Amino acid sequence: MERLFLGRHKFNHFRVWYRDALSEYVRQMLLDSRTLTRPYLRRDRVEAVVRDHVKGNRNYTAEIHQLLTLELIQRLFLDPN
Secondary structure: OOOHHOOOOOOOEEEEEHHHHHHHHHHHOOOOOOHOOOOOOOOHHHHHHHHHHHHHOOOOOHHHHHHHHHHHHHHHHOOOO
C-alpha cells in the first residue's frame, strides 16, 4: 500500500531508502562501536531505532536523519584522527 502513495507529496523517500537500499549503510554507521559509545547517545535506543526501522516495524526516518547527521559531524569535524 505504501508504494501506491510514494511520490504523491514528496520526491525524497528516505523512509524506504533507509529501510531497503541504505539499510546496510545505516547499520554500519549507527551500530558502529564509535557511534554507540558517544556520551550523548543511549546505546539501547539507537539499536532499537535502527532495528525497528530496518525491519519495517516503525518509522524512525527523522531520528535516523538526526543520528546520521550527528555522527557525520562528529567524525568529520570533532574526532582527532
